[in-house]
Amino acid sequence: xxxxxxxxxxxxxxxxxxxxxxxxxxxxxxxxxxxHVIRRAQADPDMRDIVLTTEEEGxxxxxxxxxxxxxxALLMQxxxxxxxxxxxxxLDSCRFPFFTLITMRGEFAEFNPWQNPMGQATPTVLEAxxxxxxxxxxxxxxxxxVDAGLASTFDAGQRVAVLLSQRxxxxxxxxxxxx
Amino acid sequence: xxxxxxxxxxxxxxxxxxxxxxxxxxxxxDALVVSGLGSPSYDVYAxxxxxxxxxxxxxMGGSTSVALGLALAQPDKIVLAITGxxxxxxxxxxxxxxxxxxxxxLALIVLDNGHFxxxxxxxxxxxxGANLTDMARACGIRNSMSLTxxxxxxxxxxxxxxxxxxxxxxxxxxxxxxxxxLPPRDxxxxxxxFRSHLGLDPF
Numbered sequence: 001x002x003x004x005x006x007x008x009x010x011x012x013x014x015x016x017x018x019x020x021x022x023x024x025x026x027x028x029x030x031x032x033x034x035x036h037v038i039r040r041a042q043a044d045p046d047m048r049d050i051v052l053t054t055e056e057e058g059x060x061x062x063x064x065x066x067x068x069x070x071x072x073a074l075l076m077q078x079x080x081x082x083x084x085x086x087x088x089x090x091l092d093s094c095r096f097p098f099f100t101l102i103t104m105r106g107e108f109a110e111f112n113p114w115q116n117p118m119g120q121a122t123p124t125v126l127e128a129x130x131x132x133x134x135x136x137x138x139x140x141x142x143x144x145x146v147d148a149g150l151a152s153t154f155d156a157g158q159r160v161a162v163l164l165s166q167r168x169x170x171x172x173x174x175x176x177x178x179x
Numbered sequence: 180x181x182x183x184x185x186x187x188x189x190x191x192x193x194x195x196x197x198x199x200x201x202x203x204x205x206x207x208x209d210a211l212v213v214s215g216l217g218s219p220s221y222d223v224y225a226x227x228x229x230x231x232x233x234x235x236x237x238x239m240g241g242s243t244s245v246a247l248g249l250a251l252a253q254p255d256k257i258v259l260a261i262t263g264x265x266x267x268x269x270x271x272x273x274x275x276x277x278x279x280x281x282x283x284x285l286a287l288i289v290l291d292n293g294h295f296x297x298x299x300x301x302x303x304x305x306x307x308g309a310n311l312t313d314m315a316r317a318c319g320i321r322n323s324m325s326l327t328x329x330x331x332x333x334x335x336x337x338x339x340x341x342x343x344x345x346x347x348x349x350x351x352x353x354x355x356x357x358x359x360x361l362p363p364r365d366x367x368x369x370x371x372x373f374r375s376h377l378g379l380d381p382f
Contacts (some may be wrong), residue, residue: 025251048251051279053272060241060273064213064248067233067370069379072248090238090245094366097382157382 007036008170010139014101014146015040018047018073021150025050025065025072027058033103033169034075055080056087063096071154074100078122078163079115088129091159098131099153100161101146108166111174119166126161135163142168188293188306192329196290196352199332200261201226203288206336207257211249211373214362215242215262217297219290223261224362230376233369234362240270243287247277250285253377257284257339264291264305264349271314277345278319286339286346287315292354300354315347323347 015037018026026041027050028034041049052058058074065072076084081102091098105112106119123133134149136142142164149160200222204210212232214223219242220234233249235242246260267274267289277285293306305311312325322338326348338346363369371381 025248027248048280050247050251050276053275056240057244057270057273057276060238060244061248061276063241064245064250065252066248067245067373068211068249068252069374069377070248070252087238087241090235090241090366093237094370096370154382 008139010142011036012040013143017143017146017150019044021154022071023073023150024048024070025061026075027052027061027072028075029053029055029058029077029080031075031077031103032172033077033164034101037075037101054083056084058100059084059087059090059098062098063090063094066096071097072099073150074098075102076100077103078105078119081122081125081161082118085125085129088131088159092130095157096159097153097157098159099150100131101164102161103164103169104166106166109171110166111172122163131159131161133161133163135165137165137168139168185302186306186308188302191351192327193292193351193353194290194326194328196222196292196355197225197357199328199350199352200290202332203259203261203335204229206332207259207339210257210259211253211377213242213246213249213258213260215239215260215266217263217266218356219262219266220362221357221360222290225357225360228362230372232362233373236364236366239266240273242266243270243273243277246285246287247273247280247282250282251280254282254284257286258282259286259288261288261290263296264289264293264311265295265303267311268304268309274315274318274320274347278315281320281344283342283344286335286348287320288335289347289349290352291349292352294354296354296356300356312347312349315349320345320347323349325349325351327351
């Protein structure tokens with residue numbers, strides 16, 4: 001089980017940036033790299049946490065939220081970007097503001113080769129569907145880019161994806177640590 | 180090749196899709212509506228264009244999820260997703276997502292003719308063994324119902340008015356294509372008109 005003691009300090013900064021940006025709906029397919037923000041949203045009475053069965057639901061939920069006057073964000077891992085491709089047409093066709101935070105797989109010390117094809121195609125696929133892509137490699141960059149991305153999204157109506165690099169999140173432990 | 184035998188189409192008293200959508204919107208004139216691509220968007224438009232209508236022309240499988248985000252953002256308004264069996268099947272997991280949230284102001288209305296109407300009336304899973312109402316209920320939407328013309332819409336309106344969780348209604352309609360009634364395709368216009376109707380400012 002993941003606990004708060006596993007969280008990086010910058011993950012709390014990201015949650016605080018979501019609060020500052022008045023994100024009211026947080027849709028997600030979980031990833032360990034998002035666990036802290038999800039847990040914080042679940043405990044927050046002013047933020048609706050919405051667990052999805054597949055990531056493209058979150059693109060549509062965020063669009064509906066904006067139609068109704070609320071701001072939303074979508075959390076997913078890179079494999080989920082492939083599931084979203086056609087649903088991204090909704091964003092471009094209607095010019096909905098949209099923010100997604102994506103934990104990367106398949107790019108750094110990846111144990112599971114099945115993660116590589118989608119992980120490596122993630123920026124290309126996002127850009128092909130009209131999203132602006134920014135990649136965070138360090139905690140400082142993660143905070144700065146999420147802050148900037150939220151501003152671009154909700155001040156300028158852009159469609160923004162911030163990628164959290166696999167190196168930043170840390171290697172996934174595949175074997176139980178008995179220390 | 181050994182293929183399973185297709186079940187026969189069940190005989191039911193079916194609603195006329197244009198009339199049933201008109202009846203729903205006449206009864207709920209202030210409802211916000213998200214319509215699924217193809218015939219449901221034409222039906223909603225044919226009932227009378229309204230600024231509170233958000234017509235999808237694509238994003239197949241997304242109508243339930245758009246309506247969910249909208250219903251959570253506007254808890255004081257009734258929100259209707261009006262779509263077909265094919266679109267609902269593509270977004271079938273979104274029934275489980277809605278069931279977790281259970282917005283009481285949301286009703287999902289599936290116009291079920293058991294066919295993909297826009298593409299040449301190929302039979303869909305909904306007439307080949309899948310039961311959408313059972314699926315919705317199994318996902319956790321307790322207020323799920325399957326209605327035919329002989330039963331009418333009373334149970335649907337009662338459930339919406341009771342406001343005890345999300346409503347799911349599978350309305351059996353005739354597999355008959357009406358003349359297309361084409362709503363605006365300009366998504367930016369529809370979005371801005373919709374938000375303006377709710378008194379929301381542009382960014």
